[in-house]
Amino acid sequence: MLVRRPSSGSSPFLPAVMAMTGLALSAAALTPDSAGAVSRPRAGRAPAARTAGTTACGGSQTVAYSPGLTTRPQEITIHGTSTLTRCVSSADPAITAARSTFHATGRLSCVSGRYSGTRKVTWNNGRTSTMSFTAAVSVNAGQSVVAIKGTVTDGEFDGQKWSAAYTMSTARPQSCATREGLPTVAGRLLLAVGSAVPGAATPDLSRPTRH
Template identity: 35%
Template sequence: MAQWLLVAMLTVAALNVSVPPAHAAASTTCTGTSAVTYSPPLTNTPQTVSYSESDTYSSCTSTDPTLTAGTSSTNITLPGASCVGGGVFPPSAYTISWNNGQSSTMSMTFTDVIVAGIETVTGVGTVTSGQFTGGTATIVWVYTVPNPLLCLSTGITGQNGTVAAQILVVP
């Protein structure tokens, strides 16, 4: 009987041995708004255009409790841009500045699809520096396509839409 008691005590003791936890995955998922401006406005005539994009991630859920929001700003020059394309390509680097003082810079490739008057731009890539380095990133922008008749007159000055980002680092 004492032998069984010893085995039971050793079993309980073994169950109470703490094992260090495995490193958990780090992630953030954010939603917000995106505003794009073109100067001068896009028309059917190719021209050099200043492209400015301002993204505001107003709602983030993250494994980092200090990360609740973020912003991103892009300003580039597009030679040969027009309503019919040519030159309108998003940059391959994209940086989000987080409310906790950190940032994430991503190297991304983009696809742009227009279906039934809705433009969906999807960026997929890797976080190359900052918070979540080494993680995979997917960002999706959705815009309503402006009236194409504006290309024949005053031009398209900008687009407003939504943006959603997901970043995941798996240890």
């Protein structure tokens, strides 16, 4: 009577692939032991991180102030909305546009001040980013410019640094001299995640503001 012997090397290997958002983990080869349990992956090999890439956008932004901005600095609550229609992303080439809102508080006048807050960006790929930030207002060539920097705290691009430059314009500059102040402004917004906005020097926000 012939007895069939098991051939050598017949034990199967079970490949395991683990995926996490923003990270690509290499597959680990796991083998079943004699009791049928699965052994752990060999230690000493750190998972490889995916290249983050950069995302840059241009568009428009409208900002509302309460109370309105005047020539004298005062505590202000700020709400803003933006439409970004010119996005280029090496992190996700599908990103071409976005919508954004932000809320902030700070001490501002029509020509200077600082504020901090949170921005939420909804990308055209359906994902969102929550961003914390600080900002400083200055006057450059007769225009009020806001330099912004911060960190993505949740969602798409979580953990990355971001920056923006907002150039404000208004059809009612005389409103700054009134008691009610300037209620709204509109302007051009440049926003970048993972890199600095070209030509936008972000000031040192740790220095005290002089009024």
